[in-house]
Amino acid sequence: MSSITTLQKSHHTLLNDIQALGIRIKNAEDLTIRKGGAGPTDHKAITIFNTTIMVPIYSSSAKNSPFEVTEPSKMGMASLKKDGEIITTIRFIGEPKFYKEKSSDGIPFWKIARLHSKDVLATTxxxxxIRYKDKKTSCQFCAIEESLKYDTTIAYKKPHHLAEVAKKAVELDGVSQFIMTTGTPGSSDRGAKILFESVATVAKEVSIPIQIQCEPPxxxxxxxxxxxxxxxxIGMHLEAVTERVRNSIMPGKATVSLLYYFKAFKAAVTIFGKGNVSTYILAGLGDTQEEILEMSKKLIAIGVYPFVVPFVPVRNTPLENHRSPDKDFMHGILDPLAFDLVRAGxxxxxxxxxxxxxxxxxxxSTFEKKHTI
Ligand code: SF4
Structure with missing residues (x-):
């Protein structure tokens, strides 16, 4: 078997290694990278073997990573090297065309919503x-209000802003879905009302699938x-799975009990259907592999998709120096979890x-493919 074929067969392992270790890029600051905000900050989207993944380039592990890329061409193509040896070609996802446009009231579209991965429109x-300003309640990994300080976003995206940007992003860049998350307001609906108004307006303008993300209302x-x-x-995100880690890393959000999350999950699955209720779980915050896998089994059993991602530290947060989980830790979770997800359909x-x-x-998802073949 040629080394290329071997590489493609085991590409879930290679992708896992790259995502865990990050990549070194010369002049990284020249690339367009989000600073602060919710979601994958300080990452860069790259396509490798037809799969697009977010890869850390600023974390401390990235600075010492065995993976390195050559300067990208105008088309975003670059050679990926491991320990100095070229292993394949990758493509950096470029800036979308809709970033150059503005809303009817003059706000640049890139301040309203961002391109995630290669074809996902995402906004906060x-x-x-409500939990951010006080250390006693804030989630220590979160940088939601940082991008306001950098003036790279606006505090509230009105429904018409979202509809206008969605229309252009579909027209110019062919985005395939819109993900709307929100910081948690003080109201007891936890942001569901604002999401409802936003979805209702956007869905009249474009016909792409929409996911909303909030705390359980x-x-x-x-x-x-x-x-x-x-x-x-809908996504309702646990982030951590044990009371131990929830209380230490996200003390405010931990006041919403796991019991209440499970009630909300079950109610949501009756409406959205199996798998279309999901939860983000950040591996590397202190939960063990066994604890994450045990929680994932419980979630899969009620039709909730546990989206387990490696924690990546974000600058200007209390956890900016916290280490990401190593590749073996992630492999030990993703491989059996993917098997369970495939078995559950x-x-x-x-x-x-x-x-x-x-x-x-x-x-x-690349581990899922391994178990599906
Ligand atoms: S849409 Fe979600 S999974 Fe995709 S890049 Fe954004 S935060 Fe990550």
């Missing part, structure tokens, strides 16, 4: 969070309203929309 509707009737407004999936490619559908922040 409320760029503020007080009243589960919001799930039905959101679905009827046009959302095809709930793989990334079966989902309607959302981060688990995009899959770029984790290599979980």
């Amino acid at each position: 509707i409320l760029q503020t969070c 007080d009243d589960f009737m919001w799930f039905d309203k959101l679905k009827k407004a046009g959302a095809s999936s 709930m793989t990334s490619d079966t989902l309607a929309s959302g981060c688990a559908k995009c899959g770029a922040c984790s290599t979980l």
